[in-house]
Amino acid sequence: MSSPAHKIRFGNLSVTIWRNSSEKGVWYSVSPSRSYKKGDETWKETDSLGFDDLLPMAxxxxxxxxxxxxxxxxxxxxxxxxxxxxxxAE
Incomplete structure (x- = not known):
């Protein structure tokens, strides 16, 4: 998997920006996520947001x-x- 073009974080929220290219050109896509700790202290990510996450994610x-x-x-x-x-050159 390629690395992201850019990542923006605020607390446990992040937006990952991906650069994509094809013969038609270049375009960008975005993956929003929220990090959280599972009971066993391992970090997980989800795209599910709660009420308090909405404005910061916006x-x-x-x-x-x-x-x-x-x-x-x-x-x-x-x-x-x-x-x-x-x-x-031509």
Whole structure:
């Protein structure tokens, strides 16, 4: 499994951002999760959120949205630079 492009945490909540690519281009996906301790003290993760998790998770998702937006701009700039370099080489 590939490593995440970025991870944002707040307390026991996190949002993992994945960079995906195919012949059609690059896109990003997001996995929200909440960490908790099972009775035997091992850490587990779930995508189930409680009432008190909703607003903090919304803020994390907002930060993820901003990060992805900036990353998509950087991706477009890099793609344009590659295309210009390829055009000059021809």
């Amino acid at each position: 803020k994390l998702l907002d930060q993820a949205h901003s990060w992805i937006g900036k990353q998509m701009q950087a991706d477009a700039k890099a793609r344009k630079a590659r295309e210009e370099a390829n055009a000059e």
